[in-house]
Amino acid sequence: MARGKPVRWHIAVFLAPAVLVYTALMIIPLFGTLGQSLFNKGGEGGVDFVGLANFATLFGDPRWSEAFWNALGNNLWFFLIHMLVQNPIGIALAAILSTPRLRMAAFYRTAIFIPTILSFVIVGFVWKLILSPIWGIAPGMLDAVGLKSLFAPWLGREEYALTTLALISVWQFVGIPMMLIYAALLNIPDEVLEAAEMDGITGMSQFWKIKLPLILPSIGIISILTFVGNFNAFDLIYVAQGALAGPDFSTDILGTFLYRTFFGFQLQLGDPYMGSAIAGAMFAIILFGVCVYLWGIQTRLRRYQF
């Protein structure tokens, strides 16, 4: 009689640490937060189950919904700037770095990547100083080339503040797409490129016709990382503009809105129940975005095996 396959215990044993740590630190808090969003303070210090009432307040009450849509709109703009500026520049830098004739490539690579490992606190503080209308070097540098009239207190103006912060964030994180694309470009076998050269495809057209299709999966991954990172962003805005995300909430994104609501601010006491509802909405937005990517885009990407 044939015996069934032996139970492969080692799989469970090897998976256990990751599963346990991930469950304890991510899954349980996530479901705890989602659960908490269904409750609210009841009479006499108790806690009542309120169903979706917190979400009804968040989207139905004009004050809450205005703040929420404002934060979401700002967040989308923040994401758009990253997609339009950070990722194309990252790809371009990677393409330049991977050209064999470039000298000191290692130096550029390191220099461009360094801001990524800096703390948000340092980045926020340094850029605030650079752009400061009083002590900053930005007005002086513009003055030196005769463009002083272009200077404005960017972080203090409603119309510029969010874009300025998004560009600061781009400056900090452009190293990440650069590194990922750079690695993908190095992975392209020389035979493919040589074959292209044999067919007379060189220079720019080689990049567009051969390399770019081959790195598309990496670009997809970068897009989704940018999306998740941007919709969870909080630190830079908090460091540069404070929890009230001034001027006049023009830099308020979902992260700062959540922070103010959940933990409270100044005289405003924290409201963990509405805070959880906002966290739930953020989770839904991110989940939706990731799903669109996974089913809508990733499954259609063609992969090449070398």
Next chain:
Amino acid sequence: MKKTALVALLTGTALAGPALAQATLTIESWRNDDLTIWQDVIIPAFNAQHPDITVVFAPSAPAEYNAALNSKLAAGSAGDLITCRPFDASLELYNQGHLADLSGLASMANFSDVAKSAWQTDDGSATFCVPMASVIHGFIYNADAFAEVGVEVPTTEAEFFAALDKFKEHGGYIPMAMGTNDQWEAATMGYNNIGPNYWKGEEGRRALIAGEQKLTDEPWVAPFRQLARWKDYLGDGFEAQTYPDSQNLFTLGRAAIYPAGSWEIAGFNAQAGFAMGAFPPPVATAGDTCYISDHTDIAIGMNAKSPNAEAAKVFLEWVGSPEFAALYANALPGFFSLNSTPVAMQDPLAQEFVSWREKCQSTIRSTYQILSRGTPNLENETWNASANVIRGSETPEAAAERLQSGLASWYAPQQ
């Protein structure tokens, strides 16, 4: 047998120990900056009169204080004496039974109703902390710059703006050092600094709480109209100017007037290399009664579950005495005693601030009591509205309208 006896003896000693030894009081506080002042000045002065009570000042970091205190109180491990934040944070502790009712202390008679209002139940029936200090708002000015440009210290609004105009014409100084990047200065050193002159201090503040006045009434809109005029006198790029930027601009001698809170005094004395003076918020016409924001900021109460309640009360009676007031106010210039007995201040700038109490009526920041309990939070909205008005992105009327509708959305007396 011998061993058992020894253990019994030791246990007996250990048990008897606390009852025989002196009472030790532990103070919970967020003022870790003041640790040396408590250890070197205040506690020795107390022990000179009460050598049998040992006092330990045990502060924690300001940002962690509320959370740390709440968990200590819940766990029953908090100290005997609790430093009280003003208004709702402490009221919540009293309502939960963590702070004892101190209305019966004899030294409570040394404090005015305004001084006590931050640590009372809404109906004023119970006071649960002994007031320690307040901060006063006004304007600090660069006296050397005033002499150089030939500007008199303004007392009325017209003189105030004339002085600012003169500095603007002169061009050597930024007329006023303030920015809107951090928002709170616009509300705290702007709206709530100049506002009491319009809403007549306590009278207007109480009427607002009672629902008899609205934020859209003239006395509450007029301060916004004044703020809107400040814009022209602030430095280039004030929109991105932060609070430390403003402090530095003033102490480096580049600005003439600084809308201030008295807590700046110690820092400015150390930083500024020129003579400074201070003036209270200018009144509309000469001879009007002046009102100042004399904001209750810090007090001390008793842990309701303290085993040393008697000793703690002795200490609190002393904290309410004029002697403590003089010690504390002089050790920390800018944190003024709330005691009704006037305290002689050694620091001239601090003395100037505190002298306004004699000619002006004191009030507290309008948004702090009761009105910031709901959502949207009136204090935080006022930050935003004041900054918007100064930047010119919202009109005074629109800002007042927005604050009023926000307050009315949850506060029944305003509906």
